[in-house]
Amino acid sequence: MAENDLKILGAWPSPYVMRPRIALNIKSLGYDFLEEQFGSKSDLLLKSNPVYKKIPVLIHDGKPICESLIIVQYIDENWNSGPSILPSDPYDRAIARFWATYIDDKWFPALRGIAAAQGEDAKKAAIESVVEGLVLLEDAFKNCSKGEKFFGGDKIGYLDIALGCFLGWVRVTEKMNNVKLLDEAKTPGLYKWAEDFCADSSVKDVMPETNKLAEVAKIIQAKIRAQASS
Amino acid sequence: MAEVKLLGFWYSPFTHRVEWALKIKGVKYEYIEEDRNNKSSLLLQSNPVHKKTPVLIHNGKPIAESMVIVEYIDETFEGPPILPKDPYDRALARFWAKFLDDKTAAMVNTFLREGEEQEKGKEEVWEMLKILDNELKDKKFFVNDKFGFADVAANFMGLWLGLFQEGSGVVVVTSENFPNFCAWRDEYVNCSQVKKYLPPRDELLAFFKAFLSAASASASASTSAKK
Numbered sequence: 360m361a362e363n364d365l366k367i368l369g370a371w372p373s374p375y376v377m378r379p380r381i382a383l384n385i386k387s388l389g390y391d392f393l394e395e396q397f398g399s400k401s402d403l404l405l406k407s408n409p410v411y412k413k414i415p416v417l418i419h420d421g422k423p424i425c426e427s428l429i430i431v432q433y434i435d436e437n438w439n440s441g442p443s444i445l446p447s448d449p450y451d452r453a454i455a456r457f458w459a460t461y462i463d464d465k466w467f468p469a470l471r472g473i474a475a476a477q478g479e480d481a482k483k484a485a486i487e488s489v490v491e492g493l494v495l496l497e498d499a500f501k502n503c504s505k506g507e508k509f510f511g512g513d514k515i516g517y518l519d520i521a522l523g524c525f526l527g528w529v530r531v532t533e534k535m536n537n538v539k540l541l542d543e544a545k546t547p548g549l550y551k552w553a554e555d556f557c558a559d560s561s562v563k564d565v566m567p568e569t570n571k572l573a574e575v576a577k578i579i580q581a582k583i584r585a586q587a588s589s
Numbered sequence: 590m591a592e593v594k595l596l597g598f599w600y601s602p603f604t605h606r607v608e609w610a611l612k613i614k615g616v617k618y619e620y621i622e623e624d625r626n627n628k629s630s631l632l633l634q635s636n637p638v639h640k641k642t643p644v645l646i647h648n649g650k651p652i653a654e655s656m657v658i659v660e661y662i663d664e665t666f667e668g669p670p671i672l673p674k675d676p677y678d679r680a681l682a683r684f685w686a687k688f689l690d691d692k693t694a695a696m697v698n699t700f701l702r703e704g705e706e707q708e709k710g711k712e713e714v715w716e717m718l719k720i721l722d723n724e725l726k727d728k729k730f731f732v733n734d735k736f737g738f739a740d741v742a743a744n745f746m747g748l749w750l751g752l753f754q755e756g757s758g759v760v761v762v763t764s765e766n767f768p769n770f771c772a773w774r775d776e777y778v779n780c781s782q783v784k785k786y787l788p789p790r791d792e793l794l795a796f797f798k799a800f801l802s803a804a805s806a807s808a809s810a811s812t813s814a815k816k
Contacts, residue, residue: 410688410720424680426687437676453652453661460654461638495638 365390366418368404370397372575374467374524375427376415377565381520382434384561386441397578428459431520445517451503452517455510458499459521466492467525470540473532474580486538490545496522497546504548508555515559523556530569531576593618594646596632598625599788600796602745603655604643609741609786610659614668656686656742663738672738685724685731685739689746692717696745699761700753701804711761718767721746725773729780736782746770747777748787756797757805 365383367390369376383390395401395414407416407423417424417433424430435444446452469488476482503510503518510518533540543550557566595611595618597604611618623632623642635644635651644651645658647665652658663671672679695717698710724731731739751774754760764771777783 419677422677424677424684426684429680429683429687432683433676433680436679449661449664450647450650450652452664453657456657456660457652457654460657 363388363390364418364420366393367391368393368395368401368407368416368418369414370395371565371567372527372572373414374528375413377524377562378427378520379415379417379430379434380565381515381524381561382431382444384565385444385515386434386438388434388438388441428463428517428521431517435517442514443516444511444520446511454499454503455516455518455521458496458503458510458518461492462496462521462525466496470525470528470532473536474576482536486536486540489540490542493541493546493549497549500548500552504552509552515556515561519552519556523553523562526553526557527567527569527572528576529553531572534569534573535576592646592648594621595619596621596623596629596635596644596646597642598623600793600800601642602749605744605788606655606741607643607645607658607662609744610662610671612786613671614662614666616662616666616668656690656738659738659741670737671741673732673735678732679738681732682738686742688717688720689739689742693745696750696753700757700759700801703805703809707759711759714761718762718770721773722767722770726769728773729776736780740777740783743777744787747774747783748790749793750774752790752794752797753801755794757801 365388367376367379367383369380369392371394380390380392393401393403395404400412404414404416405412407418408414408425411425413425415425415427415430417430419433419437424433431444446455466489469485469492472485473482473489476485499518500510504512507513509515510522515523529540532538541550541553556562593611593616595604595607597607597620599622608620621629621631623629628640631646632642632644633640635646636642636653639653641653643655643658644653645661646652647661652661659671672682692713695710695713698706699714700710702710728734730736731743750762754762762770778787
């Protein structure tokens with residue numbers, strides 16, 4: 360049982376759920392991980408997040424906090440004696456928040472769009488838009504990292520968490536579509552960053568194995584096809 | 590002396606949020622009106638990713654995304670706080686601000702588009718209003734009875750939504766179907782923390798009437814061209 364009363368409602372395949380788990384690891388905080396069953400939502404989830412009914416939810420001393428990046432900021436601000444997650448400078452914080460919004464609003468939907476694309480042309484266009492996004496993020500990486508390993512500098516920070524949580528799904532998409540998204544030639548900074556991120560002590564225990572994620576992807580795709588044909 | 594520039598559209602709720610925050614803090618700034626159809630090179634340089642307003646430029650460094658800018662203003666300048674101090678209250682403020690922003694595309698579809706797109710937009714806006722109607726029952730401000738971050742984000746719902754309805758003739762909100770939301774909205778536009786910062790309603794309405802009728806005229810022109 361955790362010392363602080365901390366629970367995360369989540370599921371191991373979800374990149375959004377990874378975000379607060381990494382944040383809690385950075386702060387060395389223990390928590391109970393309550394796994395939601397695929398295809399159903401627990402009463403606790405529906406009660407804790409009545410607006411969106413989605414994971415992750417952090418429950419701290421019985422109080423729920425929703426939305427993955429909002430939870431990460433809460434963890435950073437509430438336990439401010441541990442290593443910092445958001446940058447210390449307000450301008451750097453604004454830049455980190457800007458790119459995190461871009462990743463959630465534009466980039467990840469583009470990544471999801473690859474699986475949803477009907478036909479070769481649509482698929483090609485979807486892949487191109489993901490790679491274009493990564494080129495933009497490569498530039499952001501150069502500016503934010505200032506030569507260090509991570510967006511956050513010499514240790515993982517907010518923007519690393521915001522993007523890094525999707526690396527498992529990037530690999531699955533690459534495998535299932537036989538395509539390179541993270542290209543060492545096109546985006547060398549991000550290519551190296553991805554390795555460093557996944558190897559980090561705050562990340563490696565919560566980053567799912569690509570093979571296991573691929574199995575989940577197949578189940579999800581089968582469900583989508585079944586719904587489409589019924 | 591610190592140099593602050595704001596690139597915006599006078600009629601946009603997103604630009605308004607940033608001006609509001611700057612005024613709350615008493616920051617002197619230069620306002621630059623952009624033209625949607627002829628964006629300045631400064632705008633394109635300052636927000637190359639989205640090419641959108643508002644953009645704040647502070648000492649030559651640009652920041653984009655209205656609520657990201659509002660947080661930056663809150664953290665950088667002295668004056669009354671916009672986000673609360675307590676981490677849990679901050680999480681609630683950010684949650685509602687995000688919720689209020691999530692349906693922007695649905696709003697555009699409801700009032701600017703036609704047919705299936707419009708119907709889908711209306712459904713999403715309806716769902717959003719149900720949640721707000723429930724949340725805002727007997728509530729003046731979103732977090733802890735104090736004016737702040739989420740209430741700034743609520744300008745769209747508080748003022749612009751009504752203008753879009755009047756300007757387009759498309760009605761989604763009435764006091765019959767969303768009584769609590771309407772009670773909150775009527776208080777919002779009249780309360781002291783909000784009223785003095787709102788742009789002139791009549792001018793905005795005239796602008797949107799013209800804008801929306803031009804948009805629907807071009808929509809029907811392209812529909813009839815397709816026939």
